[in-house]
Amino acid sequence: MNRLGPQFTFQKQSHRHPGLDGARGLAVLAMVLGHTLDALLSPEARQQPWVQHYWAFRGITAPLFLLVSGWAVVAALGTRPTAARDVLGKRVRRSLLLLFLGYLLHWPGLAAVRAMGWTDTMLTRVLTFDALQCIGLALLSGSVLLALVPARWGRPLVLLTLAVGIPLASAAAWRFGVGLPGPVQQLLGSAEGSRFPFFPWAGFFFAGAFAAYVLNLIKPGWPQGLALLAVGFGLVGLTRLVEADWAPTSAWMVAYRVAQGLLVLGAVNLAPTRVSRILAPFGRMSLWIYVLHLPVVYGWADIAGLAHRVGPRLGLPAAVGVGVGLLLVCALVARVGRWLLDQARPWRAGSTTLEASLSGSRVSQRI
Template sequence: MPLSGSFSLRPPPRHPALDAARGFAVLAMVIGHTLHALLSPSARENEWVQHYWSLRGLTAPLFLLVSGWAVVAAMDRRTEGSRGIYGRLVRRALLLIFLGYLLRWPGWEAVQALGWSEALMAQLFAFDALQCIGASLLVGATVLSLARGSRIRTLVLGVLAVGIVLASPAVWQFGPNLPIALRQATGMDGSQFTLFPWASYFFVGSLLAWLLRMLRPGWPQGVVLAALGAGMLGATLKLPADWAPTSAWLVAFRVGQGLIVLAVANFAPVRLTRLLAPLGLLSLWVYLLHLPVVYGWAGTPGLSDRVGPTLELVPALLAGLGLLAACYAVARLLRRLRRLTFPWRPAATTVGTSFGRSQRV
């Protein structure tokens, strides 16, 4: 069977490599949040838990890498062209930003207690993963729509990928002079996923997708990704470690880890990656469902308050796996109901589009 181009996004079959990478990130995310909320202080000292804490920092960078790769794939659709898909990507980006801020809603009681104060504004406008992905998607789709020519796109994506992380220390120093909403979005300690430097992961993924678009999925792309990831990890391990939130070393280290995961997803047989791909396809739903359960929402307490850090490792793991299974089941049900309610609507363009439709090499 002949192999198609790596960015052919014509109708199925759908290659599950990136969906599998996202599925792995979803698994790590739900388990990590549950362990963080439920593990007792003694269980946190477990050697395996300590190793896991160091690895779970890869989850968000991996999501952003995959999202950046996906927007390039979506904008390169042969059937619609870049401008045809642009509107759908913008709507997707705005939806992600809205949902991200919705998850930050503290409830009317907290609003009344805090009043119209900076403390309330800081809580309402805290910048999390969904807002970061949505804003990066909006900028990336606009840049790819306006930029013409392979060299210009390469240059612009490269400047964004490298420039954002290099500018992060200066932006964080200038941040206190900005309005609090912009301060939270661009760089501030109160937000976990500020645009500087987190958006750089998104544009690294976009740049790689653009540079590797002529290679076939599977071994050709996997070898390049593995070589780049190993090279970046090797380079960072020779330099002094810097775990500061604006550290270029930390971004390079996480990018290297993410590329290794993407390479493994490319090398793995399709039958294996299809086990994780369904989680990746429903990653947004799982994200939206599990966070209120673990941490609560709008004044309703979650597991972190109802149970608290009291469980040992095995019960906490079982709770995490149970929560993951429940969220996945509800997400599948909601997707099916949506299809039954709106059968005429095409499938939405996701921020985790797969590599392409070709088979493994």
């Protein structure tokens, strides 16, 4: 038995496989280190050659996060025709949680809100559209559509239309948003400071969802990993046929980053299982690590974060050390919080104590 062979699959299983979580864990690692280095690295350290290379690679972090999020949504549905309708309520609640946490992270503080008054500027500041809001809205809209359309032909058609249509419509959506209320401009991308507007960033989410639906037909393991690499390299080749366009509304940019994301997923697929198992715990706690580390790095409301308390004056080893330490502390806090939540709600799925109790009760009844 080869314990180090690739066991990665995107198909629905009774237990979460560390492969998909490993890819998300890699994105979490790059995200926390990227934010910490951005806040703390001195100008001299930023000029080092390999830091410049890392900064270029860092551009794949957010697209990979969105890509894997979309993949996980479709992979969890499996092949059951009614799965999308059965889990719609759960998906809606998850979407609302993401939207709430996303807006909570950008709360400027009561004093700032009072100072700005009930103005469009205040609403734009409070309702800043960021990565969590993008994932939450994409999950909400995608879940509703998947529940409404037929499973056999409707799912791939809807997912492909959204994956291609959202990036292509981004420039028009930005122009349409000009002059609309600030929060709407934040969502569409027309407003200043909207870093992850729905157009075009939701395209990554639906590209991952469509890829999961198509590649779910391929046997897990090496065939699926090689297919990911083939599709990724194929997309890279297609993007080379046209001139590069790094504009924020560029469909070319989305296609190129999707290709890079698929290559990363293929590499994780083919890597030894123990590699993904190291990253998987961070992937399973990705939401809470995201929520915990941002206030520490950038502050929240009127509480200053590391960016203001320390500032960009650390060397590379010190900044990396802070980033790794922050990642581990956030993961530990998230792990403890999850354990406390499980103790408070033992009826949650996966509670071994409750399952054992119910199983014993059923056995005694049969006897």
